[in-house]
Amino acid sequence: MKALVIEAPRRAAVREIPLPPLCGDMVRIQVRYAGLCATDLAIYTGECSFVRNGLIRYPVRPGHEYAGVVAEVGPEVTKFRPGDRVFSDCAVTCGKCPACREGRFEDCPEVRSLGTVNTWDGCFAEFQDMPERHVHPLPDGVSLEEGALIEPAAVAYDAFRGVSAPVGTVAVIGAGPIGMSAAWIAKNFGAGRVVMIGRNAGKLAVAEKIGADVTVDLTAEDPVAAVKKFTGGRGADLVVEATGAETALKLAIELVRVDGRVSLAGFFDHPLREFAIDEPILKGIALCGAKGHFGHAVKVGEMMAKVPGKLAQIITHRVKFADCLEFFEHEEKYHKAKIKVLLEF
Numbered sequence: 222m223k224a225l226v227i228e229a230p231r232r233a234a235v236r237e238i239p240l241p242p243l244c245g246d247m248v249r250i251q252v253r254y255a256g257l258c259a260t261d262l263a264i265y266t267g268e269c270s271f272v273r274n275g276l277i278r279y280p281v282r283p284g285h286e287y288a289g290v291v292a293e294v295g296p297e298v299t300k301f302r303p304g305d306r307v308f309s310d311c312a313v314t315c316g317k318c319p320a321c322r323e324g325r326f327e328d329c330p331e332v333r334s335l336g337t338v339n340t341w342d343g344c345f346a347e348f349q350d351m352p353e354r355h356v357h358p359l360p361d362g363v364s365l366e367e368g369a370l371i372e373p374a375a376v377a378y379d380a381f382r383g384v385s386a387p388v389g390t391v392a393v394i395g396a397g398p399i400g401m402s403a404a405w406i407a408k409n410f411g412a413g414r415v416v417m418i419g420r421n422a423g424k425l426a427v428a429e430k431i432g433a434d435v436t437v438d439l440t441a442e443d444p445v446a447a448v449k450k451f452t453g454g455r456g457a458d459l460v461v462e463a464t465g466a467e468t469a470l471k472l473a474i475e476l477v478r479v480d481g482r483v484s485l486a487g488f489f490d491h492p493l494r495e496f497a498i499d500e501p502i503l504k505g506i507a508l509c510g511a512k513g514h515f516g517h518a519v520k521v522g523e524m525m526a527k528v529p530g531k532l533a534q535i536i537t538h539r540v541k542f543a544d545c546l547e548f549f550e551h552e553e554k555y556h557k558a559k560i561k562v563l564l565e566f
Protein backbone atom coordinates (compact mmCIF):
# COMPACT_ATOMS: atom_id res chain seq x y z
CA MET A 222 0.00 0.00 0.00
CA LYS A 223 0.97 3.64 -0.33
CA ALA A 224 1.79 5.63 2.81
CA LEU A 225 3.25 9.05 3.56
CA VAL A 226 6.50 8.89 5.50
CA ILE A 227 8.20 11.94 6.97
CA GLU A 228 11.87 11.00 7.15
CA ALA A 229 13.27 14.23 8.62
CA PRO A 230 12.11 17.84 8.86
CA ARG A 231 10.91 18.95 5.40
CA ARG A 232 11.80 15.58 3.89
CA ALA A 233 8.82 13.35 3.11
CA ALA A 234 7.73 10.86 0.47
CA VAL A 235 4.79 8.66 -0.45
CA ARG A 236 6.24 5.16 -0.23
CA GLU A 237 5.08 1.68 -1.14
CA ILE A 238 4.89 -0.22 2.17
CA PRO A 239 4.14 -3.94 2.53
CA LEU A 240 0.95 -4.80 4.44
CA PRO A 241 1.70 -7.15 7.37
CA PRO A 242 -0.46 -10.25 7.83
CA LEU A 243 -3.51 -9.43 9.93
CA CYS A 244 -3.58 -11.38 13.16
CA GLY A 245 -5.44 -11.55 16.48
CA ASP A 246 -7.92 -8.78 17.14
CA MET A 247 -6.64 -6.39 14.48
CA VAL A 248 -9.01 -4.60 12.11
CA ARG A 249 -7.69 -3.34 8.76
CA ILE A 250 -9.48 -0.14 7.76
CA GLN A 251 -9.36 1.22 4.22
CA VAL A 252 -8.89 4.94 4.86
CA ARG A 253 -11.37 7.06 2.87
CA TYR A 254 -10.88 10.54 4.34
CA ALA A 255 -8.13 11.79 6.64
CA GLY A 256 -7.93 15.24 8.19
CA LEU A 257 -4.76 17.32 8.21
CA CYS A 258 -3.93 18.72 11.62
CA ALA A 259 -1.56 21.52 12.62
CA THR A 260 0.45 18.84 14.45
CA ASP A 261 1.05 16.95 11.16
CA LEU A 262 2.41 20.12 9.59
CA ALA A 263 4.54 20.82 12.67
CA ILE A 264 6.04 17.30 12.43
CA TYR A 265 6.74 17.96 8.75
CA THR A 266 8.53 21.26 9.43
CA GLY A 267 10.14 19.99 12.66
CA GLU A 268 8.76 23.04 14.51
CA CYS A 269 7.00 20.92 17.09
CA SER A 270 7.62 20.67 20.84
CA PHE A 271 7.18 16.86 20.66
CA VAL A 272 10.03 16.69 18.15
CA ARG A 273 12.25 18.94 20.27
CA ASN A 274 11.67 16.95 23.46
CA GLY A 275 12.15 13.58 21.75
CA LEU A 276 8.57 12.27 22.10
CA ILE A 277 8.33 12.07 18.32
CA ARG A 278 11.23 10.49 16.41
CA TYR A 279 11.65 10.31 12.65
CA PRO A 280 10.74 8.54 10.46
CA VAL A 281 7.06 9.19 11.20
CA ARG A 282 3.97 8.03 9.36
CA PRO A 283 1.62 10.87 10.37
CA GLY A 284 -2.18 11.16 10.46
CA HIS A 285 -4.62 10.67 13.31
CA GLU A 286 -7.99 11.94 12.04
CA TYR A 287 -9.83 9.63 9.66
CA ALA A 288 -12.81 7.47 8.78
CA GLY A 289 -12.97 4.49 6.49
CA VAL A 290 -14.37 1.09 5.67
CA VAL A 291 -13.30 -2.22 7.17
CA ALA A 292 -11.29 -4.15 4.56
CA GLU A 293 -10.29 -7.23 6.52
CA VAL A 294 -10.45 -8.54 10.09
CA GLY A 295 -8.15 -10.71 12.20
CA PRO A 296 -9.37 -14.16 13.43
CA GLU A 297 -10.31 -12.87 16.92
CA VAL A 298 -12.41 -9.91 15.74
CA THR A 299 -16.10 -10.33 16.62
CA LYS A 300 -17.73 -6.91 16.23
CA PHE A 301 -16.74 -5.89 12.70
CA ARG A 302 -16.84 -7.34 9.22
CA PRO A 303 -15.56 -6.12 5.85
CA GLY A 304 -17.64 -3.23 4.51
CA ASP A 305 -18.51 -1.71 7.91
CA ARG A 306 -18.09 2.08 8.05
CA VAL A 307 -15.88 2.94 11.01
CA PHE A 308 -13.72 5.49 12.79
CA SER A 309 -11.24 4.87 15.59
CA ASP A 310 -9.56 6.27 18.66
CA CYS A 311 -6.40 8.25 17.89
CA ALA A 312 -4.24 6.14 20.20
CA VAL A 313 -3.56 2.47 20.91
CA THR A 314 -3.18 0.97 24.38
CA CYS A 315 -1.17 -2.13 25.31
CA GLY A 316 -4.31 -4.23 25.85
CA LYS A 317 -2.60 -6.33 28.54
CA CYS A 318 -2.06 -4.20 31.67
CA PRO A 319 -4.59 -4.20 34.56
CA ALA A 320 -5.96 -0.79 33.46
CA CYS A 321 -6.56 -2.05 29.90
CA ARG A 322 -8.22 -5.24 31.15
CA GLU A 323 -10.65 -3.12 33.16
CA GLY A 324 -11.28 -0.79 30.21
CA ARG A 325 -9.57 2.17 31.90
CA PHE A 326 -7.56 2.97 28.78
CA GLU A 327 -6.54 6.42 30.03
CA ASP A 328 -4.43 4.76 32.76
CA CYS A 329 -2.49 2.45 30.42
CA PRO A 330 1.24 3.22 30.76
CA GLU A 331 2.01 2.15 27.15
CA VAL A 332 -0.23 4.38 25.04
CA ARG A 333 0.95 4.93 21.47
CA SER A 334 -0.62 7.82 19.56
CA LEU A 335 -1.45 7.56 15.87
CA GLY A 336 1.19 9.45 13.95
CA THR A 337 2.39 11.52 16.92
CA VAL A 338 3.77 10.79 20.40
CA ASN A 339 5.29 7.30 20.85
CA THR A 340 4.13 6.72 17.30
CA TRP A 341 1.72 4.04 16.14
CA ASP A 342 1.79 4.30 12.33
CA GLY A 343 -0.75 6.93 11.31
CA CYS A 344 -3.56 7.14 8.78
CA PHE A 345 -1.93 9.01 5.89
CA ALA A 346 -1.90 5.62 4.22
CA GLU A 347 -4.28 3.51 2.19
CA PHE A 348 -4.91 1.19 5.15
CA GLN A 349 -4.87 1.69 8.91
CA ASP A 350 -4.55 -1.32 11.25
CA MET A 351 -6.14 -0.94 14.69
CA PRO A 352 -7.01 -3.33 17.55
CA GLU A 353 -10.76 -3.95 17.69
CA ARG A 354 -11.09 -2.26 21.12
CA HIS A 355 -10.22 1.09 19.56
CA VAL A 356 -12.50 0.83 16.49
CA HIS A 357 -16.06 2.23 16.51
CA PRO A 358 -18.95 1.98 14.06
CA LEU A 359 -19.69 5.26 12.28
CA PRO A 360 -23.29 6.14 13.18
CA ASP A 361 -25.89 5.91 10.39
CA GLY A 362 -26.37 9.24 8.67
CA VAL A 363 -22.85 10.46 9.41
CA SER A 364 -20.83 10.63 6.18
CA LEU A 365 -17.30 9.25 5.94
CA GLU A 366 -16.11 12.81 5.33
CA GLU A 367 -17.70 14.08 8.50
CA GLY A 368 -16.44 10.99 10.33
CA ALA A 369 -12.90 12.25 9.72
CA LEU A 370 -13.79 15.29 11.87
CA ILE A 371 -14.61 13.21 14.95
CA GLU A 372 -11.03 13.15 16.29
CA PRO A 373 -10.40 16.93 16.38
CA ALA A 374 -13.93 17.45 17.73
CA ALA A 375 -13.13 14.94 20.50
CA VAL A 376 -10.22 17.19 21.55
CA ALA A 377 -12.64 20.13 21.68
CA TYR A 378 -15.08 17.95 23.62
CA ASP A 379 -12.53 17.72 26.43
CA ALA A 380 -12.85 21.51 26.88
CA PHE A 381 -16.30 20.70 28.35
CA ARG A 382 -15.22 17.78 30.56
CA GLY A 383 -16.84 18.07 33.98
CA VAL A 384 -18.95 21.05 32.88
CA SER A 385 -22.59 20.46 33.73
CA ALA A 386 -25.21 21.51 31.19
CA PRO A 387 -26.80 23.96 30.77
CA VAL A 388 -23.81 26.25 30.58
CA GLY A 389 -24.48 29.98 30.05
CA THR A 390 -22.20 31.93 27.73
CA VAL A 391 -19.35 30.10 26.00
CA ALA A 392 -16.72 32.21 24.23
CA VAL A 393 -14.37 30.48 21.80
CA ILE A 394 -11.13 32.11 20.67
CA GLY A 395 -9.87 30.84 17.33
CA ALA A 396 -11.90 29.85 14.26
CA GLY A 397 -9.74 26.86 13.32
CA PRO A 398 -10.99 23.24 13.41
CA ILE A 399 -10.75 22.87 17.21
CA GLY A 400 -12.39 26.24 17.90
CA MET A 401 -15.14 25.51 15.36
CA SER A 402 -15.72 22.09 16.91
CA ALA A 403 -15.91 23.73 20.35
CA ALA A 404 -18.56 26.18 19.13
CA TRP A 405 -20.52 23.28 17.57
CA ILE A 406 -20.27 21.24 20.78
CA ALA A 407 -21.23 24.25 22.95
CA LYS A 408 -24.41 24.71 20.91
CA ASN A 409 -25.27 21.00 21.09
CA PHE A 410 -24.47 21.08 24.78
CA GLY A 411 -27.21 23.68 25.28
CA ALA A 412 -25.07 26.77 25.85
CA GLY A 413 -27.19 29.89 26.26
CA ARG A 414 -24.99 31.87 23.92
CA VAL A 415 -21.96 30.89 21.86
CA VAL A 416 -19.55 33.68 20.94
CA MET A 417 -16.84 32.99 18.35
CA ILE A 418 -13.85 35.32 18.32
CA GLY A 419 -11.57 35.31 15.28
CA ARG A 420 -9.88 37.50 12.74
CA ASN A 421 -11.10 36.20 9.38
CA ALA A 422 -14.53 37.22 8.09
CA GLY A 423 -14.92 34.10 5.93
CA LYS A 424 -14.20 31.75 8.84
CA LEU A 425 -16.49 33.72 11.16
CA ALA A 426 -19.31 33.32 8.63
CA VAL A 427 -18.77 29.53 8.78
CA ALA A 428 -18.84 29.72 12.60
CA GLU A 429 -22.34 31.19 12.40
CA LYS A 430 -23.49 28.24 10.29
CA ILE A 431 -22.19 25.63 12.71
CA GLY A 432 -23.53 27.12 15.93
CA ALA A 433 -22.07 30.49 16.94
CA ASP A 434 -24.82 32.94 17.97
CA VAL A 435 -22.47 35.90 17.83
CA THR A 436 -19.13 36.43 16.09
CA VAL A 437 -16.53 39.03 17.00
CA ASP A 438 -13.92 40.10 14.46
CA LEU A 439 -10.78 40.93 16.45
CA THR A 440 -9.52 43.19 13.69
CA ALA A 441 -12.56 45.47 13.99
CA GLU A 442 -14.15 44.98 17.42
CA ASP A 443 -13.13 44.85 21.06
CA PRO A 444 -13.98 41.30 22.21
CA VAL A 445 -13.95 42.22 25.91
CA ALA A 446 -16.53 44.96 25.40
CA ALA A 447 -18.60 42.65 23.17
CA VAL A 448 -18.69 39.78 25.68
CA LYS A 449 -19.43 42.20 28.56
CA LYS A 450 -22.35 43.57 26.57
CA PHE A 451 -23.86 40.10 26.02
CA THR A 452 -23.39 39.02 29.62
CA GLY A 453 -24.51 42.12 31.48
CA GLY A 454 -20.91 42.94 32.40
CA ARG A 455 -20.26 39.54 34.00
CA GLY A 456 -18.05 37.83 31.45
CA ALA A 457 -18.28 34.40 29.81
CA ASP A 458 -18.94 31.30 31.94
CA LEU A 459 -16.54 29.22 29.86
CA VAL A 460 -13.84 30.37 27.47
CA VAL A 461 -12.23 27.89 25.10
CA GLU A 462 -8.77 29.03 23.95
CA ALA A 463 -8.04 27.27 20.67
CA THR A 464 -5.17 29.22 19.14
CA GLY A 465 -2.10 28.55 21.31
CA ALA A 466 -1.17 32.24 21.23
CA GLU A 467 -0.09 34.00 24.40
CA THR A 468 -2.19 37.07 23.57
CA ALA A 469 -5.24 34.81 23.22
CA LEU A 470 -4.61 33.29 26.65
CA LYS A 471 -4.49 36.77 28.16
CA LEU A 472 -7.71 37.61 26.35
CA ALA A 473 -9.36 34.42 27.63
CA ILE A 474 -8.58 35.40 31.22
CA GLU A 475 -10.05 38.85 30.61
CA LEU A 476 -13.19 37.44 29.00
CA VAL A 477 -14.08 34.86 31.63
CA ARG A 478 -16.26 35.71 34.60
CA VAL A 479 -15.16 35.48 38.25
CA ASP A 480 -15.08 31.75 39.23
CA GLY A 481 -15.40 30.81 35.54
CA ARG A 482 -13.38 28.35 33.52
CA VAL A 483 -10.82 28.66 30.75
CA SER A 484 -10.16 25.50 28.75
CA LEU A 485 -6.88 25.37 26.83
CA ALA A 486 -7.37 23.42 23.62
CA GLY A 487 -4.43 24.65 21.53
CA PHE A 488 -0.78 23.75 21.93
CA PHE A 489 1.45 26.76 22.62
CA ASP A 490 4.60 24.87 21.51
CA HIS A 491 6.84 27.29 23.43
CA PRO A 492 7.08 28.53 27.05
CA LEU A 493 5.11 31.63 27.97
CA ARG A 494 7.17 34.81 28.16
CA GLU A 495 5.06 37.32 30.04
CA PHE A 496 2.13 35.94 31.84
CA ALA A 497 0.53 37.55 34.89
CA ILE A 498 -0.46 34.42 36.81
CA ASP A 499 -2.00 36.48 39.65
CA GLU A 500 -4.93 37.42 37.44
CA PRO A 501 -6.49 33.94 37.22
CA ILE A 502 -5.82 33.49 40.94
CA LEU A 503 -7.63 36.72 41.82
CA LYS A 504 -10.57 35.78 39.61
CA GLY A 505 -10.70 32.22 40.95
CA ILE A 506 -10.56 30.81 37.43
CA ALA A 507 -10.21 27.11 36.67
CA LEU A 508 -7.54 26.73 33.95
CA CYS A 509 -8.09 23.32 32.36
CA GLY A 510 -6.09 21.54 29.71
CA ALA A 511 -8.15 19.93 26.94
CA LYS A 512 -6.78 16.91 25.09
CA GLY A 513 -7.92 13.76 23.43
CA HIS A 514 -9.51 11.34 25.88
CA PHE A 515 -10.63 7.75 25.33
CA GLY A 516 -14.43 7.71 25.14
CA HIS A 517 -14.90 11.24 23.81
CA ALA A 518 -14.83 10.18 20.15
CA VAL A 519 -17.88 7.94 20.59
CA LYS A 520 -19.76 10.77 22.35
CA VAL A 521 -18.89 13.14 19.50
CA GLY A 522 -20.08 10.55 16.94
CA GLU A 523 -23.44 10.36 18.76
CA MET A 524 -23.67 14.16 18.79
CA MET A 525 -22.89 14.24 15.05
CA ALA A 526 -25.65 11.73 14.31
CA LYS A 527 -28.19 14.18 15.80
CA VAL A 528 -27.15 17.06 13.50
CA PRO A 529 -25.55 15.33 10.50
CA GLY A 530 -23.75 17.53 8.02
CA LYS A 531 -23.54 20.55 10.27
CA LEU A 532 -19.89 20.31 11.36
CA ALA A 533 -18.90 19.19 7.84
CA GLN A 534 -19.25 22.85 6.82
CA ILE A 535 -15.76 23.47 8.26
CA ILE A 536 -14.22 21.38 5.45
CA THR A 537 -12.71 23.98 3.13
CA HIS A 538 -10.30 21.88 1.06
CA ARG A 539 -10.15 18.35 -0.28
CA VAL A 540 -6.75 17.15 -1.50
CA LYS A 541 -6.12 13.86 -3.31
CA PHE A 542 -3.80 11.65 -1.26
CA ALA A 543 -1.46 11.44 -4.28
CA ASP A 544 -1.07 15.25 -4.09
CA CYS A 545 -0.55 15.50 -0.33
CA LEU A 546 3.18 16.28 -0.59
CA GLU A 547 2.42 19.37 -2.62
CA PHE A 548 0.12 20.45 0.18
CA PHE A 549 2.76 19.93 2.87
CA GLU A 550 5.36 21.83 0.87
CA HIS A 551 3.13 24.81 0.05
CA GLU A 552 0.84 24.97 3.05
CA GLU A 553 1.24 28.77 3.30
CA LYS A 554 -0.72 29.10 0.02
CA TYR A 555 -3.80 27.65 1.72
CA HIS A 556 -3.21 28.93 5.23
CA LYS A 557 -5.48 31.97 5.23
CA ALA A 558 -8.61 30.39 3.79
CA LYS A 559 -8.31 26.88 5.18
CA ILE A 560 -10.24 25.60 8.14
CA LYS A 561 -10.18 21.82 7.74
CA VAL A 562 -8.33 20.10 4.91
CA LEU A 563 -9.19 16.48 4.13
CA LEU A 564 -7.08 14.01 2.22
CA GLU A 565 -9.24 11.92 -0.12
CA PHE A 566 -8.23 8.34 -0.86
Ligand SMILES: [Zn+2]
Nearest residue numbers: 258259260373
Ligand atom coordinates in the same frame (compact mmCIF):
# COMPACT_ATOMS: atom_id res chain seq x y z
ZN1 LIG B 1 -4.78 16.67 15.56
Ligand SMILES: [Zn+2]
Nearest residue numbers: 315318321329
Ligand atom coordinates in the same frame (compact mmCIF):
# COMPACT_ATOMS: atom_id res chain seq x y z
ZN1 LIG C 1 -2.48 -1.12 28.91
